[in-house]
Amino acid sequence: MTDNNVPRVEIVPNLCKACQRCIEACAPGVIVTNPERAFNELGYMWVVYTGEGCTGCGVCFYVCPEPGAITVYKRERDKKAVAQEA
Amino acid sequence: MASNVLKKAESFFDHFERWRPTQNQTTHYCPGCGHGNAHKLIAEALDDLGLADRSILVSPVGCSVFAYYYFDVGNVQAAHGRAPAVATGLKRSHPQSIVMTYQGDGDLASIGGLEILHAANRGENMTVFFINNAIYGMTGGQMAATSLIGMKTTTSPYGRSVENDGWPLRVCELLATLPAPVYIERCHLADAKGIMSCRKAVKKAIKNQADGKGFSFVEILAPCPTGWKMTPLEAEKWVKEKMIPYYPIQVFKDESATREGRFPQPREVADDELWKALDLGLFGETHPYDEPFVKNFSTTHFKFAGFGGQGVLTGGVILAAAGMQENLEVSWIPSYGPEMRGGTANASVVLSKDPIGSPLVVNPDVLVAMNDPSLDSFEDTVRPGGIVFVNSSIIARKLRRSDVDVIYVPLTDIAAEQGLTAGANAVLLGALMEYTKLLPIATIKEIIPLGIKRKQLIDANLRLVDAGVEWIQNNVKGRKQSVTVPPSKQTAATPVMFPEK
Amino acid sequence: MQKELIKGNEAVVKGAILAGCSQYYGYPITPASEIAQAASRYLPPVGGTFIQAESEVAAINMVYGAASAGMRALTASSGPGISLKQEGLSYIAAAELPCVVVDVMRAGPGLGNIWPEQGDYHQVVWGGGHGNYKCVVLAPNCAQEMCDLTMLAFDLADKYRNPAIVLADGYVGQMMEPVVFPHKRVKVPRRDWALYGDAESKRNVISSIHMSTESLEKHNNKLQGKYAEMERSEVRFQEIKTEDADLVLVGYGIVSRLLQSVVEMLRAEGKRVGLLRPITLFPFCSKRLSELTTQGKHFLVVELSNGQMLKDVQLATKEATPIHFYNRMGGAVPSVDELANVARKYVK
Numbered sequence: 001m002t003d004n005n006v007p008r009v010e011i012v013p014n015l016c017k018a019c020q021r022c023i024e025a026c027a028p029g030v031i032v033t034n035p036e037r038a039f040n041e042l043g044y045m046w047v048v049y050t051g052e053g054c055t056g057c058g059v060c061f062y063v064c065p066e067p068g069a070i071t072v073y074k075r076e077r078d079k080k081a082v083a084q085e086a
Numbered sequence: 087m088a089s090n091v092l093k094k095a096e097s098f099f100d101h102f103e104r105w106r107p108t109q110n111q112t113t114h115y116c117p118g119c120g121h122g123n124a125h126k127l128i129a130e131a132l133d134d135l136g137l138a139d140r141s142i143l144v145s146p147v148g149c150s151v152f153a154y155y156y157f158d159v160g161n162v163q164a165a166h167g168r169a170p171a172v173a174t175g176l177k178r179s180h181p182q183s184i185v186m187t188y189q190g191d192g193d194l195a196s197i198g199g200l201e202i203l204h205a206a207n208r209g210e211n212m213t214v215f216f217i218n219n220a221i222y223g224m225t226g227g228q229m230a231a232t233s234l235i236g237m238k239t240t241t242s243p244y245g246r247s248v249e250n251d252g253w254p255l256r257v258c259e260l261l262a263t264l265p266a267p268v269y270i271e272r273c274h275l276a277d278a279k280g281i282m283s284c285r286k287a288v289k290k291a292i293k294n295q296a297d298g299k300g301f302s303f304v305e306i307l308a309p310c311p312t313g314w315k316m317t318p319l320e321a322e323k324w325v326k327e328k329m330i331p332y333y334p335i336q337v338f339k340d341e342s343a344t345r346e347g348r349f350p351q352p353r354e355v356a357d358d359e360l361w362k363a364l365d366l367g368l369f370g371e372t373h374p375y376d377e378p379f380v381k382n383f384s385t386t387h388f389k390f391a392g393f394g395g396q397g398v399l400t401g402g403v404i405l406a407a408a409g410m411q412e413n414l415e416v417s418w419i420p421s422y423g424p425e426m427r428g429g430t431a432n433a434s435v436v437l438s439k440d441p442i443g444s445p446l447v448v449n450p451d452v453l454v455a456m457n458d459p460s461l462d463s464f465e466d467t468v469r470p471g472g473i474v475f476v477n478s479s480i481i482a483r484k485l486r487r488s489d490v491d492v493i494y495v496p497l498t499d500i501a502a503e504q505g506l507t508a509g510a511n512a513v514l515l516g517a518l519m520e521y522t523k524l525l526p527i528a529t530i531k532e533i534i535p536l537g538i539k540r541k542q543l544i545d546a547n548l549r550l551v552d553a554g555v556e557w558i559q560n561n562v563k564g565r566k567q568s569v570t571v572p573p574s575k576q577t578a579a580t581p582v583m584f585p586e587k
Numbered sequence: 588m589q590k591e592l593i594k595g596n597e598a599v600v601k602g603a604i605l606a607g608c609s610q611y612y613g614y615p616i617t618p619a620s621e622i623a624q625a626a627s628r629y630l631p632p633v634g635g636t637f638i639q640a641e642s643e644v645a646a647i648n649m650v651y652g653a654a655s656a657g658m659r660a661l662t663a664s665s666g667p668g669i670s671l672k673q674e675g676l677s678y679i680a681a682a683e684l685p686c687v688v689v690d691v692m693r694a695g696p697g698l699g700n701i702w703p704e705q706g707d708y709h710q711v712v713w714g715g716g717h718g719n720y721k722c723v724v725l726a727p728n729c730a731q732e733m734c735d736l737t738m739l740a741f742d743l744a745d746k747y748r749n750p751a752i753v754l755a756d757g758y759v760g761q762m763m764e765p766v767v768f769p770h771k772r773v774k775v776p777r778r779d780w781a782l783y784g785d786a787e788s789k790r791n792v793i794s795s796i797h798m799s800t801e802s803l804e805k806h807n808n809k810l811q812g813k814y815a816e817m818e819r820s821e822v823r824f825q826e827i828k829t830e831d832a833d834l835v836l837v838g839y840g841i842v843s844r845l846l847q848s849v850v851e852m853l854r855a856e857g858k859r860v861g862l863l864r865p866i867t868l869f870p871f872c873s874k875r876l877s878e879l880t881t882q883g884k885h886f887l888v889v890e891l892s893n894g895q896m897l898k899d900v901q902l903a904t905k906e907a908t909p910i911h912f913y914n915r916m917g918g919a920v921p922s923v924d925e926l927a928n929v930a931r932k933y934v935k
């Protein structure tokens with residue numbers, strides 16, 4: 001089980017085209033090319049989340065051109081904050 | 087929207103099965119291509135606004151020709167550049183639907199330049215996403231109307247030059263001169279900030295349509311790493327450093343807050359109302375079938391000729407309509423087109439008991455000449471033994487021929503005496519029918535009011551018919567009670583029958 | 588009986604509306620403009636749409652959109668505009684959408700003039716756009732048929748999900764004749780392939796792109812199958828006095844009206860002359876022509892173009908019996924006497 005209060009990012013290896021736009025855009029720099037330097041089904045050297053330090057800002061989700069490659073889990077309380085704002 | 091998860095939008099298909107059976111959760115776009123970003127923004131906006139079910143996306147010709155692989159909405163694929171016209175047909179057919187076009191710069195700014203201009207100018211209540219990547223991606227990196235000065239492409243190998251290729255086209259700026267569009271904004275996809283403002287613009291442009299506000303246009307500066315021969319990161323940089331300075335990121339027009347929403351409602355008309363609305367039943371029932379009259383009627387060919395304003399064409403129509411009401415076969419055919427504006431016009435009318443073969447009257451049995459050029463043109467064509475009515479108010483000369491029956495009648499003067507110079511044709515119809523007895527005067531008088539709106543004018547015209555009748559009675563001695571017109575060369579043919587299915 | 592004295596061009600519009608057409612998109616051109624004018628007058632009050640498009644290219648694509656939306660849609664033009672519509676027609680045929688296009692032919696090539704000609708036969712009957720497609724083509728010769736064949740065109744377009752073209756000419760369009768209109772309107776049903784902007788229809792795709800050769804070849808074969816079915820089921824023609832005829836005149840549109848008069852004239856002289864008038868130009872009455880050929884009949888093909896329909900007659904008869912040809916071009920319409928003189932040369 002993942003802790004809902006810890007923001008994180010999930011990247012599906014086979015849906016990544018290795019454009020590196022997410023790497024460029026991530027402020028804390030927590031997305032990197034996979035250390036094994038392996039290639040996915042499509043033939044790209046996909047990128048991975050380092051596992052910690054994601055702030056849940058969502059930037060990587062929007063700069064990534066692929067619809068399903070990146071999912072960002074924000075902090076749970078962000079949801080409440082948003083709900084309050086609305 | 088208020089979710090703590092940013093994930094693939096519901097408005098996308100889960101698997102892109104329209105593309106291929108496996109490996110179908112990615113797009114067909116190149117790594118780093120802006121189309122993917124733009125697609126995500128549109129899908130997210132449709133999710134947020136709950137409009138996917140009502141949406142129809144018109145995809146262009148270009149790299150995004152396959153947009154229907156991805157979006158779980160109604161999809162139409164249009165010819166190159168024609169998406170705004172296709173969208174117009176869709177939107178006008180279903181005003182409640184949300185119609186979006188998604189077009190590249192080749193599609194929108196070049197080949198479809200006219201279609202986008204006019205959809206915008208009509209203020210079609212639709213949403214246009216214009217993906218400006220300054221190049222033709224799909225066909226292999228050729229120059230676009232939006233390619234920058236000096237830009238090397240596969241068709242501008244020495245760089246785009248103003249002398250040869252003109253200036254890069256700024257479409258937002260052009261469209262912003264039009265009063266109709268409600269919202270025009272240019273944004274970019276080169277960094278997170280740009281994408282986030284683009285996200286807002288996309289959503290607003292769709293919402294405007296749902297709110298009935300009219301034409302919304304979002305230009306999106308998008309990287310095409312492949313066409314530009316750059317890495318995705320170089321391409322992002324190029325958008326910022328080269329494109330944005332020429333294509334300013336800006337809201338060019340936004341009347342979203344102040345425009346009144348318009349929601350056209352579909353209207354259904356009952357069958358009877360429709361019949362009326364189509365002006366059908368105007369002539370009423372045809373008269374009781376008078377067998378001896380019809381049986382003994384010999385085919386008669388008329389030529390009415392004069393200048394515009396003398397009502398020669400209308401005169402012919404009234405005659406034909408009267409014939410129709412008396413159960414004859416009739417046809418009327420005008421000289422049409424520009425030369426009518428030059429002054430002379432003529433109409434061929436055929437009345438016959440049999441279905442009419444050729445409706446063209448080459449050798450009339452009856453010629454009506456309202457002015458000199460008409461008489462000059464047609465005098466020689468009249469069948470020997472035929473009748474010529476000459477408007478002697480205008481034509482001073484006499485006929486050169488002696489083998490025809492000629493009536494000189496001052497039609498325009500008679501009309502003028504009654505205060506209606508434009509009514510010479512009504513006088514003519516009275517005189518013609520009184521002289522030939524071809525059709526009852528009463529039937530002519532029944533038809534005349536159908537084409538005139540003002541009651542006064544109707545009465546005046548009917549008086550002119552009487553004046554024509556009287557003139558013949560008073561001036562033509564020994565008139566023939568019934569002119570039997572011998573069968574002409576253009577005899578009628580067997581019935582035109584609709585084939586069995 | 589209730590008859591209307593009406594121009595062929597206007598009869599098209601009233602017939603179309605009675606056939607359930609609710610959408611007109613067009614660009615004016617002589618001698619077809621009355622169609623746009625009548626549509627602009629009659630459609631909006633009954634809940635329909637009229638748009639004067641920016642070009643014929645746009646007009647046919649608006650029709651593409653309206654047809655995608657499940658509507659009965661109409662556009663009309665003449666030669667120069669029909670040339671511009673060919674791109675759209677190819678897409679509409681490829682996407683299997685129904686629509687009706689009226690071509691009121693004028694004389695060409697180029698700007699030519701506005702008088703009647705039949706020079707669009709090739710671009711309309713043989714297809715002027717790209718790819719292996721065909722349109723149903725109906726050729727009226729009177730105002731009544733401008734109404735009837737427009738209505739039929741909508742039915743055939745729907746039946747085959749294919750564009751249908753009413754190929755008229757300047758005279759048939761401009762001519763006023765009595766027309767009896769049906770007293771009922773056709774209700775257009777919801778189509779399961781169209782887009783209505785709702786959840787039920789949103790999975791439908793209107794497209795003409797097939798990326799794999801297999802898929803496109805299959806699609807092409809399907810289209811050819813429809814055309815073959817049209818050739819089996821939809822051939823329409825009219826015959827006058829052909830049974831005992833030695834010489835069969837062949838002509839469509841306004842020409843057939845002239846030829847009717849020629850038949851009467853020559854029959855009165857005791858000459859055995861008949862008329863075959865194709866009403867559908869695609870599918871063409873090839874079978875009937877070949878039957879008449881086996882009966883040893885000779886033909887005189889008359890057209891207002893450079894032997895465009897003649898080619899179809901030659902194909903159908905395999906030229907097994909003599910085929911004579913007479914034509915005029917440039918807007919010149921022959922007189923009945925002129926045609927009778929030509930026919931006399933070929934019949935005892």
Ligand SMILES: Cc1ncc(C[n+]2csc(CCOP(=O)(O)OP(=O)(O)O)c2C)c(N)n1
Binds near residue numbers: 189225230
């Ligand atoms: C009538 C016509 N002309 C040319 C083409 C070839 N063609 C396909 S896409 C395209 C240009 C695409 O460029 P753009 O609209 O900028 O879209 P992009 O591929 O860059 O997304 C061209 C010229 C065509 N399909 N149809």
Ligand code: SF4
Binds near residue numbers: 025029055057072
């Ligand atoms: S959500 Fe923000 S911080 Fe987390 S990986 Fe993505 S860009 Fe980096």
Ligand code: SF4
Binds near residue numbers: 018021047064065070
């Ligand atoms: S932006 Fe998307 S496709 Fe590009 S490297 Fe990152 S995860 Fe992969």
Ligand code: SF4
Binds near residue numbers: 115116118121219223
């Ligand atoms: S060629 Fe350019 S526009 Fe086309 S998919 Fe590739 S990057 Fe995108």
